[in-house]
Ligand SMILES: CC1=C(CCC(=O)O)c2cc3nc(cc4[nH]c(cc5[nH]c(cc1n2)c(C)c5CCC(=O)O)c(CCC(=O)O)c4C)C(CCC(=O)O)=C3C
């Protein structure tokens with residue numbers, strides 16, 4: 001049973017004056033050096049202080065609304081973010097005022113791990129704590145291995161095709177310690193990086209790429225703290241040294257063309273490729289593919305109609321929890337952050 005769907009995302013600035021307060025919300029207590037913030041602020045200001053992420057979320061929500069209607073499912077959608085307006089606390093207050101008692105939550109991250117999963121659980125906890133008599137929330141599961149997610153990413157890779165190119169998957173880097181702590185210890189932790197690698201494997205198999213790489217991007221934090229490597233830009237140099245002259249980059253870690261994609265890949269990585277004389281193409285993200293809206297509706301129907309969970313990997317089904325509970329006790333503990 002559910003009376004509404006909460007679309008829960010990261011948030012991004014929509015004017016130059018929003019940028020600094022947005023960045024402060026993102027990095028509060030996280031030990032990100034001020035130099036890094038200045039650098040990232042410049043990336044946002046390069047695009048007029050506007051991240052595409054809110055617009056892309058609104059468009060995706062509209063597509064899901066139409067798909068729900070097409071399938072005869074009557075479920076209003078609300079939009080709330082962790083770091084910028086509409087803030088999830090305000091959205092949950094609105095849901096409560098509208099009489100919503102029980103809602104499903106679609107997070108705009110397909111993966112597990114602290115930043116990609118548990119932090120969205122914390123957002124739900126925080127919003128519920130801020131709103132008296134708040135609705136009940138059930139977060140939908142990880143969907144990195146859903147056939148519709150894999151198919152959309154695979155078609156995007158096919159469309160970006162450059163003959164003779166190397167296929168390179170990329171996702172947001174996280175501190176190595178956070179990755180290690182993510183997921184049940186009996187499964188060896190590293191839920192985030194293993195799910196990213198699995199999604200890459202599924203997409204590569206779908207497009208028939210025998211060889212490919214999984215690399216990371218957008219690292220932050222002090223340089224002395226290890227994050228997942230190699231970085232995409234360094235990796236381009238390594239590929240070039242090995243004679244590779246063309247790459248297709250698939251941002252498998254992201255559902256939409258937000259700032260990390262349009263800056264870190266389309267600008268920074270593309271510039272590096274140009275400098276090295278390599279052909280470079282970036283595959284589209286799945287968020288605007290009609291199958292993405294179908295995927296969201298299918299995840300909703302797993303609950304409303306008790307439909308089977310379609311998935312292509314053998315990985316444990318996870319991410320689906322009530323009222324901000326973690327996937328399991330101790331799952332995806334936030335990493336200790338020196339300087340935080
Ligand atoms: C795993 C992961 C995802 C994927 C899962 C998901 O999609 O949720 C993701 C998505 C995103 N990350 C985003 C933006 C930022 N991430 C930052 C910082 C960080 N990200 C981290 C991880 C992730 N991030 C981490 C470990 C940090 C260090 C600080 C901390 O420990 O929390 C910073 C601070 C500046 C900097 O240091 O880069 C910014 C501005 C945007 C919005 C872009 C836009 O505005 O369009 C999106 C979608």
Ligand SMILES: [Fe+2]
Nearest residue numbers: 113117327332
């Ligand atoms: Fe988790």
